Amino acid sequence: MNDTFDLIVIGAGPGGYHAAIRAAQLGLKTACIEKRMDGKNNAVLGGTCLNVGCIPSKALLDTSHHYVHTQHELAAHGIQVSNVALDVAAMMQRKMSIVEKLTQGISGLFKANGVENLAGHGKYLGNKKVEWTPANGEGAKILTAEHIIIAGGSEPVQISVAPLNNETIVDSTGALAFAAVPKRLGVIGAGVIGLELGSVWSRLGAQTTILEAQDVFLPLTDETISREALRTFKKQGLDIIFGARVTGCETAQQQVMVRYEKNGEAQTLTVDKLIVAVGRRPATQTLLAPGSGVNLDERGFIHVDAQCKTSNPNVYAIGDIVRGPMLAHKAMEEGVMVAELIAGHKKTTMNYEVIPAVVYTHPEVAWVGMSEQEAKARGENYKVGSFSFAANGRAMAAQENMGTVKIIAHQETDRILGVHIFGPQASEIIMQAVIALEFGASVEDLQLIIFAHPGLSEVLHEAALAVDNKAIHMAPRKRK
Ligand code: FAD
Numbered sequence: 001m002n003d004t005f006d007l008i009v010i011g012a013g014p015g016g017y018h019a020a021i022r023a024a025q026l027g028l029k030t031a032c033i034e035k036r037m038d039g040k041n042n043a044v045l046g047g048t049c050l051n052v053g054c055i056p057s058k059a060l061l062d063t064s065h066h067y068v069h070t071q072h073e074l075a076a077h078g079i080q081v082s083n084v085a086l087d088v089a090a091m092m093q094r095k096m097s098i099v100e101k102l103t104q105g106i107s108g109l110f111k112a113n114g115v116e117n118l119a120g121h122g123k124y125l126g127n128k129k130v131e132w133t134p135a136n137g138e139g140a141k142i143l144t145a146e147h148i149i150i151a152g153g154s155e156p157v158q159i160s161v162a163p164l165n166n167e168t169i170v171d172s173t174g175a176l177a178f179a180a181v182p183k184r185l186g187v188i189g190a191g192v193i194g195l196e197l198g199s200v201w202s203r204l205g206a207q208t209t210i211l212e213a214q215d216v217f218l219p220l221t222d223e224t225i226s227r228e229a230l231r232t233f234k235k236q237g238l239d240i241i242f243g244a245r246v247t248g249c250e251t252a253q254q255q256v257m258v259r260y261e262k263n264g265e266a267q268t269l270t271v272d273k274l275i276v277a278v279g280r281r282p283a284t285q286t287l288l289a290p291g292s293g294v295n296l297d298e299r300g301f302i303h304v305d306a307q308c309k310t311s312n313p314n315v316y317a318i319g320d321i322v323r324g325p326m327l328a329h330k331a332m333e334e335g336v337m338v339a340e341l342i343a344g345h346k347k348t349t350m351n352y353e354v355i356p357a358v359v360y361t362h363p364e365v366a367w368v369g370m371s372e373q374e375a376k377a378r379g380e381n382y383k384v385g386s387f388s389f390a391a392n393g394r395a396m397a398a399q400e401n402m403g404t405v406k407i408i409a410h411q412e413t414d415r416i417l418g419v420h421i422f423g424p425q426a427s428e429i430i431m432q433a434v435i436a437l438e439f440g441a442s443v444e445d446l447q448l449i450i451f452a453h454p455g456l457s458e459v460l461h462e463a464a465l466a467v468d469n470k471a472i473h474m475a476p477r478k479r480k
């Protein structure tokens with residue numbers, strides 16, 4: 001193998017593999033170093049997202065949804081089922097085969113595009129040099145590249161009050177691989193990951209309690225939407241305790257006693273499994289040699305500008321290891337942007353204002369752009385409109401008529417500032433809003449578009465009409 005490249009990417013998660021493939025498409029001689037090994041000790045591509053994040057969590061969310069749906073919702077359709085049983089091993093096997101297919105797919109794409117796939121550990125030494133320690137035990141090699149992209153991603157935050165033991169106290173990775181449904185499950189953190197993993201095991205039968213230190217629920221989501229979502233999740237059986245600060249854990253006889261404080265009072269919760277889901281931190285520890293010229297910011301992320309350039313002119317950093325939302329699609333787009341910049345497309349930029357976020361509960365929560373509370377805080381002169389899935393024919397036919405679409409728009413210009421959704425297929429409907437925001441659409445644009453009937457997306461249309469108090473399937477607000 002030649003040891004000189006146009007580009008070396010460290011990390012093959014969504015950020016790194018997108019960057020590597022796009023760079024190779026553009027004719028750059030590209031290598032990608034990835035240290036991750038799977039349970040069978042094979043080197044795997046795809047990062048957190050494909051191996052222990054987005055994909056396996058969605059596989060389990062879907063299985064657990066089918067389980068609940070079959071048990072509790074089919075009867076209303078006149079479908080009788082009995083003896084519904086869960087096979088956790090089969091569920092895990094299905095999850096693993098999806099992960100395998102996708103990660104092998106990335107290997108295939110690397111081959112097809114001529115990306116040199118280097119299994120092992122990468123470290124940026126500075127001065128265009130990368131140390132690669134191969135996974136097969138061979139000695140470290142020094143590689144050289146004109147450009148480097150650091151895409152090392154993130155790892156779960158650990159807290160001393162709930163130390164992982166990988167048996168009863170686990171992080172998100174452990175929670176994707178329980179061998180059986182725990183009878184009592186505790187989750188620390190009601191963020192996106194805590195909610196999704198809590199939902200999986202709660203739907204499968206675990207009595208689930210989520211302890212959340214803050215008093216607010218999904219703080220980036222519009223309050224109308226997060227309130228409705230919270231009500232629904234509680235009805236579904238998720239016990240979410242706010243203002244609950246975990247102070248310690250005691251483990252004995254395969255159970256965990258979690259100590260926490262609420263309103264200044266000491267409380268306890270005893271569970272069979274505890275998931276620690278208190279956030280993720282950038283994985284910078286072994287990536288940069290002293291003197292690499294790549295600086296971190298005050299929160300420990302690699303410091304970058306709007307085009308992901310670091311303090312070292314030859315080095316870029318993308319994805320979870322830099323500022324911005326820790327989302328796979330944000331990492332992917334940064335990867336593409338940087339590959340194109342390196343290939344000489346100088347004007348390539350990315351619109352950080354329009355990044356969708358989704359919580360894959362059922363129904364889902366999804367949003368893009370400003371919430372009403374953010375519009376207020378920014379001093380925007382805004383107007384809002386919302387419409388409920390309860391009045392939507394398609395949602396009713398599917399027995400999914402729960403939730404709301406809310407639009408926040410500028411009072412004078414009519415430009416859409418944000419769209420927040422709780423409801424069926426919110427993750428898909430939000431993309432229409434993303435396209436609207438990206439094109440700088442006005443509320444009137446959405447009002448004038450013809451939506452197929454019957455469709456869940458009609459709720460977005462009606463919410464746009466509601467902004468100007470002219471929704472058809474809703475009593476009008478009192479006119480001033
Ligand atoms: P990563 O995916 O973390 O990849 C970085 C890779 O770099 C890793 O494989 C790591 O092994 C490798 N690496 C690090 N250091 C080195 C080194 N020194 N040498 C070689 N290799 C190295 N996001 C969404 O958008 N949608 C979702 O539904 C979603 N669900 C999630 C569910 C869970 C349970 C979790 C944990 C995360 C989820 N995320 C989701 C977040 C998403 O996984 C991340 O935002 C995304 O993976 C970030 O991509 P990345 O390329 O920056 O880093």
Ligand code: AMP
Pocket residue numbers: 159188189190191192193194211212213214244245246277278279280
């Ligand atoms: P996110 O950062 O979205 O993944 O969410 C993590 C959540 O965990 C946040 O809402 C935090 O408030 C919460 N959290 C962090 N530390 C604790 C703790 N010790 N006890 C309870 N909740 C916590």
